[in-house]
Amino acid sequence: MRxxxxxxxxAVLAALVTPAAAADAEHGKALFVACAACHQEKPDAxxxxxxxxxxRKSGALDDFxxxxxxxxxxxxxxxxxxREYIADPQAKVKGNRMPxxxxxxxxxxxxxVEYIKTYK
Amino acid sequence: MTTILxxxxxxxxxxxxxxxxxxxxxxxxxxxxxxxxxGAKRMPSEDFTLPNVRDDLKYAVRQELFxxxxxxxxxxxxxxxxxxxxxxxxxxFLPGTGLGGAGSHWNGLTWRLLPxxxxxxxxxxxxxGQSAIPSEMTIEDFPVSYDELEPYYDHFEKxxxxxxxxxxxxxxxIAGGNMFEGPRQNEYPNKPLPQTMAGSIMEAACKDLxxxxxxxxxxxxxxxxxNPEGLTLGACxxxxxxxxxxxxxxxxxxxxxxxxxxxxxxxxxxxxNYAYVKxxxxxxxxxxxxxxxxxxxxxxxxxxxxxxxxxxxxxVFNNNLLMMTAGIGEQYDPSTGKGALGRNYCYQxxxxxxxxxxxxxxxxxxxxxxxxxxxIDDFNGDNFDHGGLGFFGxxxxxxxxxxxxxxxxxxxxxxxxxxxxxxKQATAKWYNHAFNIGASGCSYAHRENFLxxxxxxxxxxxxxxxxxxxxxxxxxxxxxxxxxxxxxxxxRAMNPTKISPAAVRRGNxxxxxxxxxxxxxxxxxxxxxxxxxxxxxxxAWNADNLFVVGASVFPQNASYNPTGLxxxxxxxxAEAITQRYIKxxxxxxxx
Numbered sequence: 121m122r123x124x125x126x127x128x129x130x131a132v133l134a135a136l137v138t139p140a141a142a143a144d145a146e147h148g149k150a151l152f153v154a155c156a157a158c159h160q161e162k163p164d165a166x167x168x169x170x171x172x173x174x175x176r177k178s179g180a181l182d183d184f185x186x187x188x189x190x191x192x193x194x195x196x197x198x199x200x201x202x203r204e205y206i207a208d209p210q211a212k213v214k215g216n217r218m219p220x221x222x223x224x225x226x227x228x229x230x231x232x233v234e235y236i237k238t239y240k
Numbered sequence: 241m242t243t244i245l246x247x248x249x250x251x252x253x254x255x256x257x258x259x260x261x262x263x264x265x266x267x268x269x270x271x272x273x274x275x276x277x278x279g280a281k282r283m284p285s286e287d288f289t290l291p292n293v294r295d296d297l298k299y300a301v302r303q304e305l306f307x308x309x310x311x312x313x314x315x316x317x318x319x320x321x322x323x324x325x326x327x328x329x330x331x332x333f334l335p336g337t338g339l340g341g342a343g344s345h346w347n348g349l350t351w352r353l354l355p356x357x358x359x360x361x362x363x364x365x366x367x368x369g370q371s372a373i374p375s376e377m378t379i380e381d382f383p384v385s386y387d388e389l390e391p392y393y394d395h396f397e398k399x400x401x402x403x404x405x406x407x408x409x410x411x412x413x414i415a416g417g418n419m420f421e422g423p424r425q426n427e428y429p430n431k432p433l434p435q436t437m438a439g440s441i442m443e444a445a446c447k448d449l450x451x452x453x454x455x456x457x458x459x460x461x462x463x464x465x466x467n468p469e470g471l472t473l474g475a476c477x478x479x480x481x482x483x484x485x486x487x488x489x490x491x492x493x494x495x496x497x498x499x500x501x502x503x504x505x506x507x508x509x510x511x512x513n514y515a516y517v518k519x520x521x522x523x524x525x526x527x528x529x530x531x532x533x534x535x536x537x538x539x540x541x542x543x544x545x546x547x548x549x550x551x552x553x554x555x556v557f558n559n560n561l562l563m564m565t566a567g568i569g570e571q572y573d574p575s576t577g578k579g580a581l582g583r584n585y586c587y588q589x590x591x592x593x594x595x596x597x598x599x600x601x602x603x604x605x606x607x608x609x610x611x612x613x614x615x616i617d618d619f620n621g622d623n624f625d626h627g628g629l630g631f632f633g634x635x636x637x638x639x640x641x642x643x644x645x646x647x648x649x650x651x652x653x654x655x656x657x658x659x660x661x662x663x664k665q666a667t668a669k670w671y672n673h674a675f676n677i678g679a680s681g682c683s684y685a686h687r688e689n690f691l692x693x694x695x696x697x698x699x700x701x702x703x704x705x706x707x708x709x710x711x712x713x714x715x716x717x718x719x720x721x722x723x724x725x726x727x728x729x730x731x732r733a734m735n736p737t738k739i740s741p742a743a744v745r746r747g748n749x750x751x752x753x754x755x756x757x758x759x760x761x762x763x764x765x766x767x768x769x770x771x772x773x774x775x776x777x778x779x780a781w782n783a784d785n786l787f788v789v790g791a792s793v794f795p796q797n798a799s800y801n802p803t804g805l806x807x808x809x810x811x812x813x814a815e816a817i818t819q820r821y822i823k824x825x826x827x828x829x830x831x
Binding site: 153154156157158160162164165166186194215217218219220221 | 285289290501696
């Protein structure tokens with residue numbers, strides 16, 4: 121028990137002295153270029169517009185033809201949902217038709233979510 | 241009854257790569273342009289999305305996006321002494337149909353010809369002597385040199401966002417690129433795709449043999465890219481569904497992604513789908529094509545569209561058919577050598593392979609771009625000495641993994657039964673441990689390989705079929721044996737567990753098995769109106785307002801995939817129209 125406590129307190133200490141790397145919206149913007157190849161504001165774009173997506177319901181845009189799994193997903197795109205989806209789209213909404221297998225570096229995910237927050 | 245429509249500045253027949261390029265350039269120059277496309281409107285956002293697009297049976301096996309042979313096909317014979325029969329199921333070649341044409345479902349290999357491919361007859365005569373070229377080999381120079389076309393190759397590569405590495409930048413040879421290529425003014429727009437496992441094995445073996453490998457130039461974007469039209473490609477996801485499929489990831493260059501979004505939103509352009517062009521209305525006296533007659537295939541109604549300029553941008557067979565049925569130029573006759581129309585039909589020596597098997601290596605054949613190859617050009621064109629070989633030309637040799645979907649990809653060592661338990665066991669054992677070394681060879685014109693109109697068989701519109709007279713000739717037979725031996729040497733240098741002997745195109749040409757859709761010629765470009773159909777600007781010698789674009793203008797076929805040259809020639813021709821022809825309509829070259 122004592123050992124466990126020591127381990128926990130070291131972890132807490134480590135968390136206190138090592139500041140969590142701040143999410144970097146500039147880096148997120150650079151990463152977003154890959155998303156923007158499809159997520160554009162044009163009528164024939166392959167992906168739905170992501171302007172103001174934070175807080176939006178999933179499958180909510182009238183002018184985009186979503187897949188059935190996305191129509192049924194019934195999510196609200198809050199930060200947590202976006203993070204999970206960007207990290208592994210098929211795990212979050214199985215069967216959705218975005219041809220992208222996810223960002224594998226958690227820092228990249230944080231940065232891109234930070235950028236999406238500003239993308240209105 | 242034919243409805244006569246109001247005249248437009250220009251009409252474009254077929255809206256694939258060439259039709260899209262020409263229509264875009266002409267509308268930018270201020271012309272009102274109508275695009276006539278016999279097939280459906282296809283756009284990636286509607287037609288190429290997951291999960292539907294990954295239907296191997298529908299697209300690859302049942303050929304969803306190709307021309308329907310029940311509506312239009314060609315008849316075929318090996319020589320002028322035989323009666324031709326219609327090809328009732330397309331196999332050897334698969335012409336596209338629909339918006340974007342074959343450009344929406346190609347693999348994406350985007351080459352430039354070698355400088356010596358451009359001036360082929362002159363080059364071979366200078367190097368091997370006046371009498372070196374056999375009289376039945378009717379090869380010609382392209383009437384436009386590599387250096388003249390270089391900026392147009394460059395522009396088309398930028399439109400497509402080609403991924404690759406230069407091997408000759410303004411004369412400086414660069415290892416890792418194709419050092420045999422002509423001088424490039426610019427590096428490729430995107431870095432090469434990451435090398436496949438098969439490519440790494442190829443590179444190591446070729447290094448041992450003293451050959452220099454390079455990444456095949458690929459219109460599958462290696463990174464996010466915005467082209468000069470301001471249109472964006474995404475990075476390839478290596479899904480392995482490329483040839484015969486539209487791209488789900490927005491990563492494969494196509495007219496649909498790289499040009500059409502701008503063209504379709506331009507009020508000067510009007511796209512008419514299901515508009516199947518039946519014939520050209522030719523005024524022999526005025527030497528002009530006055531109009532284009534087409535059928536709306538939804539209603540059966542016939543329309544006549546008068547136009548100031550007519551651009552023929554259909555596939556090779558239809559470009560020939562429409563000129564032959566209208567009588568624009570004299571039909572080629574192999575017995576006299578007279579006439580130019582239908583002359584120098586060429587193909588390609590495709591699908592020559594050596595398969596290598598590695599018990600201890602994982603190849604992942606399902607995971608690659610369409611154009612994802614590691615190449616050598618040491619045995620291509622006239623890059624090696626042909627003295628004493630008895631043939632001219634060569635082949636590109638490549639290894640890579642592409643489109644390794646399991647319905648059509650089942651490599652097994654030679655000697656394996658064709659079906660049953662042993663075949664199943666061998667398939668399971670080797671699927672992930674094998675790949676092909678492949679070669680695609682030049683097809684040089686032969687006096688008796690040509691196109692004309694079939695006297696018996698007709699298509700759905702009642703027009704005669706194009707009759708193809710074609711066979712592999714002595715030059716082809718010697719070429720593929722030479723290349724097969726080279727591939728076997730490379731294969732053995734890989735130290736595989738097993739190697740199958742070279743399977744090359746021996747014997748007669750067959751229309752059954754797929755080889756390539758790299759059919760060329762029949763309306764060839766040249767300097768002499770007696771032996772060519774269009775001049776160096778792709779303007780018909782016999783109708784100054786008719787421009788013919790596409791591989792039907794190649795005087796012979798090099799070993800490369802033709803799309804790079806097709807795109808470059810389209811921009812070259814479009815510039816001649818917009819800079820010169822519009823201001824002063826008439827022949828751009830003295831007749």
